[in-house]
Amino acid sequence: MEDQLILEKFADEHTREQAFSLLVKKYQEKLYWHVRRMVIDHDDADDLVQEVFIKVWKNLGNFREESQLYTWLYRIATNECITFLHKKKQHQQISLDDDSAAYLTDTLADSPYFDGDQAQLKLQQALLTLPQKQRQVFNMKYFDELKYEEISEILGTSIGALKASYHLAVKKIEQYLSGHD
């Protein structure tokens, strides 16, 4: 179903519940994987994706359609992930100056829901060495296959900066993989 139709149904009190259910079914997988790649652990991703949809339920009435619905959803999910990772970092008493996600390496190693081969594991380990924003950009471009225009809308960053960030991320990952053969 088209986003516009979902929004129209949500605006009507009688069909709001149905519209929300349709919205969840349409975007749950995309948002889950976006969150999961950021926080690594399935249980954390499960909690966060529910939080994201509760926020969507509360705020969809204020959505002004200045951006596309799915970029708005991705933005909420991204912000939830950043807040969560920030808290996790503080809880583990890791300096906020350290922008990498190396503290999630154990989470990746302990996860019962990671079934990747050696190459996939190495790629994820390489990703955890990147600064947070580079990792986000890489995930959205490489795995979610979003366009730079869409990522720009989600992260509020210029397309030029995103391209530079992505290319730098690819370069670093290549270096990491060649150094960890």
Place this chain on the structure above:
Amino acid sequence: MHYLTNVMDKNKKENNPFNVPESYFSQLHDQIMARVAENRLKDQVSSDGYTIPGGYFEKLPQRILDSRDHATYANDISGEEKPIKTLLPRKWISYAAAACVTIGVSTFSLWQVPIKSNNFEQHVAAISDADIINYLQYYSDADDGTSLAEQVTVNPENFGEFYSKEDLESYLEQTL
């Protein structure tokens, strides 16, 4: 023919209506190399390797709806049972309570001091002079003499009016 080619080439360059962003060609090489690297990486690793519990996405919509209902219910309940209070009355009440306690303690102390003093005097009055003298003989020390001397209001020149010579001699024999 050669002349014509040269002229056409020159004309092409001079009248080229197309342009490129600044420093485009200096960045193009890096961008192409990055795209090549990306393709090479995708050939090696095309997916992330993460998995989920079986039937997860089938159950997730209902769990989200349940979470939403729970959150809404919790908001409603908290809204009923915990009305918003302003800080001003709370502060005023705490200050008033502190003032009441201070006044109470002060009043109690003021009443307690004379009562205690009266009690002490009543106790002392009930003890015979002989008992007091015996007590002082056993438990007084050299410093008590100084303290007592300070309390004496009788002029030493008038001792004779209160004490006989025998009493004074007997006292001096016992204490020196």
